[in-house]
Each structure stands twice: as C-alpha cells, then as structure tokens.
Amino acid sequence: MMKAKKEKTKMSSAPEGETRCKQADDAVFRTTPDGIMILVPEEGTVHLLDEVGSRIWDICSEPVSASQIADVIQSEYEVDGTRVQRDVDGFLQRLLEMGALVEVV
Amino acid sequence: LQFPVQIAGFSVNVECQDRGLANYLSRELENYEGGDGGDATARISLEFVEQNHDLQSENSNVTLIRHPFGPDILLDARSNPESLEVHARVIGAGEEITSYPEELYSFLATQLFTLLLQHLESNGKAHVLLVHACGAASEGKGFLFAGASGSGKSTVAARLKKMPSVTLLGDELIALAQHGEGGEVQMYSFPVVSDISRAEISNIGVPLEAIFFLSPGEATSCIRADTAHAAADLLGVLIPPVSAGPADVGLGEKQFAGSMELLMDEAVKLSATVPCFHLSLSLDDEPWDRILHDEGQKGENQDE
Numbered sequence: 001m002m003k004a005k006k007e008k009t010k011m012s013s014a015p016e017g018e019t020r021c022k023q024a025d026d027a028v029f030r031t032t033p034d035g036i037m038i039l040v041p042e043e044g045t046v047h048l049l050d051e052v053g054s055r056i057w058d059i060c061s062e063p064v065s066a067s068q069i070a071d072v073i074q075s076e077y078e079v080d081g082t083r084v085q086r087d088v089d090g091f092l093q094r095l096l097e098m099g100a101l102v103e104v105v
Numbered sequence: 106l107q108f109p110v111q112i113a114g115f116s117v118n119v120e121c122q123d124r125g126l127a128n129y130l131s132r133e134l135e136n137y138e139g140g141d142g143g144d145a146t147a148r149i150s151l152e153f154v155e156q157n158h159d160l161q162s163e164n165s166n167v168t169l170i171r172h173p174f175g176p177d178i179l180l181d182a183r184s185n186p187e188s189l190e191v192h193a194r195v196i197g198a199g200e201e202i203t204s205y206p207e208e209l210y211s212f213l214a215t216q217l218f219t220l221l222l223q224h225l226e227s228n229g230k231a232h233v234l235l236v237h238a239c240g241a242a243s244e245g246k247g248f249l250f251a252g253a254s255g256s257g258k259s260t261v262a263a264r265l266k267k268m269p270s271v272t273l274l275g276d277e278l279i280a281l282a283q284h285g286e287g288g289e290v291q292m293y294s295f296p297v298v299s300d301i302s303r304a305e306i307s308n309i310g311v312p313l314e315a316i317f318f319l320s321p322g323e324a325t326s327c328i329r330a331d332t333a334h335a336a337a338d339l340l341g342v343l344i345p346p347v348s349a350g351p352a353d354v355g356l357g358e359k360q361f362a363g364s365m366e367l368l369m370d371e372a373v374k375l376s377a378t379v380p381c382f383h384l385s386l387s388l389d390d391e392p393w394d395r396i397l398h399d400e401g402q403k404g405e406n407q408d409e
Contacts, residue, residue, distance in 0.1 A: 028366050028369070030336070030370065030372075030373045032331075032333040032336050032373055032376065032377070033332050034332045034333040035333035036333070037333060037336055037337055037372075037373075039366070039369065046337050046340055048333050048337050049333075
C-alpha cells in the first residue's frame with residue numbers, strides 16, 4: 001500500500017476549461033476506519049474505497065478537477081505523476097458512472 | 106390460542122385466532138415457550154379474501170407481498186404501544202382456498218417474528234437486528250457464521266452440533282440485541298431454522314464474540330477482516346426492515362436506498378464493535394477448536 005505523508009496538501013487552482021466534479025448531493029456513503037463504502041442504488045451494490053480512493057472521495061466534497069486531484073495524490077503519496085493522472089481519471093470516470101460523483105459546470 | 110414465548114431475550118404473549126396458524130406457531134415455538142409475556146403482545150389473524158379490493162391503497166399500513174410459492178398476501182401491521190397487531194389477508198384471485206400450505210404458515214410466522222423485533226425496537230425495549238447466519242455458543246461466548254444462501258451455514262451447523270462444548274442457536278437467522286446504548290451485543294436464537302431440527306437448537310442469549318463470513322475453499326483459512334470489508338459483508342447478511350409503506354413487489358429505488366442507509370449505519374457500528382473474520386472452509390477440516398478459541402482470543406487482543 002502507498003504510504004501517505006502526514007500533512008494534507010493544499011489544493012492548486014483548477015486549470016481553465018477543465019471539467020470539475022464533486023460528490024453527488026444524494027450520494028449515500030459511510031466512513032469506516034479502513035475506508036469508505038459507497039452505495040450504488042441502481043446496482044444494489046456497495047463499493048469500497050481503499051485509502052487513496054477514500055482520500056480522493058474526501059477531496060471531491062468540493063468541486064475539483066482531475067488534475068487538481070492528481071497533484072494532491074502525487075504530492076501526498078510521492079508517486080509517479082503520469083500513472084497517478086491515469087488512475088485518477090479512471091477512478092473518477094467509474095464514480096461518475098455510478099452516480100456517486102457529478103460534473104460541475 | 107395464546108401463549109407466552111421468549112424471543113431475543115423478551116417475553117412476548119402471542120395470540121392467534123386462526124387454528125391452523127396457531128397450531129403451526131405453537132409447534133414451531135415449542136423451544137421458546139416461557140416467561141410472563143410482560144414485554145409485548147403480538148396478535149396475528151388470518152383471513153381469506155377473494156380479491157384485492159384495493160385494500161392496499163386505502164391503508165398505508167398494508168403491504169402487498171407477492172409470495173413466490175403461493176397466493177399473494179396483504180399484510181396489515183400496526184405497532185401500538187400496547188401491542189403489535191398483524192392481520193394477514195390471503196388473496197384467492199378467483200380461486201377458493203380451503204386450506205393453507207405449510208409454507209404459507211412458515212412465511213407468515215417469519216413475518217410476524219420479524220415485525221415483533223421491530224415492534225420491540227420501536228417501543229424502546231432494545232436495539233434489535235436480524236442476521237442471515239448460523240449461531241453457536243461455546244463457553245458462554247457467541248459466534249456468528251454469516252453468509253447468503255449456499256455459503257455453508259447449514260454445513261457449519263451440522264458440524265458444530267457434533268461438538269459437546271458447542272450449543273447451537275440456529276442455522277438460518279440469528280437475532281442480535283443491544284440492551285441500552287453502548288451495551289454489549291447479545292445474540293439469540295430466532296425461531297426460523299433451515300436444515301436442522303428445532304430440538305437441536307437452544308433458546309439462549311450469549312454475548313457476541315466474533316463474526317465469521319463464510320466462503321467455501323480448497324483449504325481452511327481464517328483472516329481478520331478490516332472494518333470496511335466487514336461492514337460491506339455485513340450489508341449482505343443483515344435483514345432489511347420490512348417495508349412499512351404500500352410497496353408493491355420489492356422496494357422502490359428510493360426506499361431501497363433509505364433501507365440500505367439504515368443497514369449501512371448498523372454495519373459500520375457492528376464492524377467497529379465485534380471482531381470479524383473471513384472464514385474459508387475446506388470440507389475436510391474440523392478447525393473448530395482453533396476458530397472458537399484462538400480466533401476469538403485474537404479478536405480480544407486486537408481490540409485491546
């Protein structure tokens with residue numbers, strides 16, 4: 001598992017024109033000491049987020065772009081930037097499909 | 106007919122006006138008889154109606170249940186401070202029904218007991234949950250072996266009942282009750298069994314020591330589950346509350362989400378309170394001494 005640095009990174013501002021997303025108002029989720037559970041009513045399933053996924057979910061409490069999230073994760077977990085961006089894009093896409101995140105204009 | 110029974114640590118007076126259902130209940134509740142009926146009264150009546158004359162829309166307490174193995178049932182359940190009143194109307198749909206099958210009595214009994222737990226909860230008697238699980242007690246400690254149908258609950262029950270040190274509480278549904286905020290979670294037998302006979306279970310209450318999520322495996326392994334995975338697995342085995350509204354088949358998406366939200370809260374709380382394990386069980390192994398003693402101990406130590 002990737003180790004996070006102790007301090008949380010301050011968010012950079014979103015590049016102009018980049019789509020931002022945030023937690024859907026009707027998203028149903030619960031926090032446990034080991035991660036976050038998100039309910040997908042349409043599928044009748046629950047998705048578990050690991051430590052990094054839970055951190056991204058936390059960041060998405062406010063409108064935020066994929067590159068802003070990737071910057072935070074790269075900084076906090078000291079991982080390769082290209083891979084982080086790809087992983088964050090895929091993760092956000094999945095949560096958007098589930099209806100847990102919504103795009104913000 | 107009326108008789109007092111002990112369910113989930115409560116003494117309940119059960120009253121039934123239908124002779125067939127009453128006979129079924131008194132037989133099924135043989136192990137549960139006792140007490141003074143002082144905690145609640147549960148009344149159930151049964152009536153045949155030729156058609157569903159829109160009874161459902163007249164009354165928000167009525168739920169239409171499309172019973173998969175028999176006629177549809179309109180269940181009218183009212184929880185008053187003094188008593189739980191359940192009135193079941195069996196819908197004939199043009200056909201006269203002269204006798205009811207055993208499955209219908211079994212289904213109604215399960216509904217009645219489930220509603221009874223909710224009634225006790227809504228009257229502040231205790232916080233009660235139902236879990237799909239086999240339950241066993243050993244040395245005064247309770248162990249849940251939880252899983253969906255086909256996960257091995259009955260297999261575990263069949264093997265545990267051979268152990269002299271183990272008392273079986275059930276192989277299908279187990280009640281969990283918390284008496285008072287922050288109190289110990291007690292597990293109790295619930296009067297619904299699958300493959301074992303009534304005579305093989307004991308109606309006792311023991312503190313819940315550990316929860317094992319069952320899965321079949323090539324080799325036996327028992328791994329401590331983190332709280333997130335434990336909560337997610339609990340969601341799959343906790344019984345959702347019976348729909349109180351005029352729902353038709355199943356729950357609508359909003360009701361489902363509301364019901365699941367309540368269960369998510371329960372699952373998160375329970376996973377943080379009780380040590381949970383993923384138990385993969387090979388049919389060739391008899392790992393019970395290790396599981397009921399060492400793993401329980403491990404749970405205790407990790408919690409300290």
